[in-house]
Amino acid sequence: MTTATLTSAPVTAHWRDFLALTKPRVMTLVVYTGLAGLLAAPGRIHPVLAFTAILCIALGAGAAAALNQWYEADVDAKMKRTASRPLPAGRMDRQSALHFGVGLSFFSVILMGMATNWLAAAVLAVSILFYVIVYTIWLKPRTAQNIVIGGAAGAFPPVIGWAAVTGDIGALPVALFMLTFFWTPPHFWSLALFVRTDYAAAGIPMLPVVSGEVATRRQIWLYTAIMAIAAMAPVLLRLTGLIYGTAAFVGTAIFAVLAFEVYRRRETDPARMTPERRLFKYSILYLFLLFGAVVADRWLLA
Amino acid sequence: MTPEEQDQVRARQKSRAVVTGLLLGFLVILFFAITLAKIGASHNI
Structure with missing residues (x-):
């Protein structure tokens, strides 16, 4: 009932629909992990430039979310959870979402490069392209392991935040990348277990749909084990102190x-x-806790 | 398009213009602040 206007004449979208296109709620975790990477990095950065770096990470995530919804408008229309988004509900035409997403991508990357450095800007560009091309267009419709590789896109923010300060990529941001990377499968599949019917209706190969629930539960446990190693890696490599060590354990x-x-x-x-x-x-609380502990370690025990 | 629909579109266009204006104003302030931060940083070296 809500898909009729997808291809019809342009509609004047409300500005709130553009905001909704950036998925502000997902953005909070991205901003938080990016800020943690920035605060955990050694060296100094002007507060205005730090603010700009975090703003660019948020805008980049918003741009990726907009492009994701531009590409998936037809699929979103078939799922109860996503059918009320601006595009499937017909409150915005697809061209507007595409232009908004591409424009915001370029803006965030260029501003990041100008305000901080071009390594941070390059990693930001890679994370946007990874999310849109590798995850949304390539893997998501094809394999049940989609979110494992796609999770890498969400793991980039601490690396970007760190690079914005130091201009390089150290061992700690790589460890935080691995933590977020291996955290994504148990986080997402536990959600997929109880919203499984939705994904089945849209024909997206989510693990519970393709391999069954028992396999999903086993994979959650498997990836939790790998995630535990990634979580303890900064302790074993002596990159962090007692606060992170205790919180992580x-x-x-x-x-x-x-x-x-x-x-x-x-x-x-x-x-x-x-x-x-x-x-x-x-799982959400866990990631907030560990990233907070990394920062606390650097600031209180330094 | 009925007059009611036209009014609705006008209201949306106006709200979009206002939000765009506020964002541009924010960017002007931000770019000015970035410029000051950059000049200050080079001054210290």
């Missing part, structure tokens, strides 16, 4: 307990998936 232990519970269960009714929802919610 305790936080990851709780993560493992929750993930193990999800792994052991065989519940198929989404209405009774409380542990799965708990793992999904905790």
Whole structure:
């Protein structure tokens, strides 16, 4: 009922629909991890330039989200969760979303280069292209492992934040990249377990749809184990101190307990998936906790 | 297009113009601040 205007005459979109196109809620995690990378980096950066760097990371993420919705408008229309987005609901025409996304991409990358350095700008450009081309266009419609590789796009912000300060890429931002990278599968698949029916209707090969729930639960557990190694890597490599070490150990232990519970269960009714929802919610808190601990380590124990 | 629809489109265009204006004003201030920060940084070297 809401897809009729997708290809019809241009509509005058409300400015709030452009804002919605940037997925502001997803942006908070990106801004947070980017800011953590920036604050954990050694050296000084002018507060105005630091603000600009974070703004550019946010705008880049918004641009990628807009281009993602431009490409997926037809798919979004088939899912209850996404059918009310500006494009599938017909509140905006596709050309506007494309122009907005491309314009915002160039603007964020060029501003990043001018305000900080071109390495940070280059990594930002790579992360946008990775999300739009490798994830949205290439992998998402083709393989059930889509979000594993696609998760790399979401793992770039700490590297960008670090590079904005130092002009290089150190071992710690690479470790934070790996942490976010291996965190994405258990985070996302725990969500996919209880919104599975939606993805099935849209024909997207999400793991629970393609390989079944049991395989998904096993993969959640598997990636949690790899994530635990990535979380402890900064401690083992002596890149961080006691605060991060304690937070990572305790936080990851709780993560493992929750993930193990999800792994052991065989519940198929989404209405009774409380542990799965708990793992999904905790995974967000976990990432906030660990990135906060990295910064606390640098600032309090330096 | 009915007069009601036309009014609705006008209202949206106006709100978009206002938001665009505010964003441009913000960018002017931001670019000025970036310029000051850059000049200050080169001054210290």
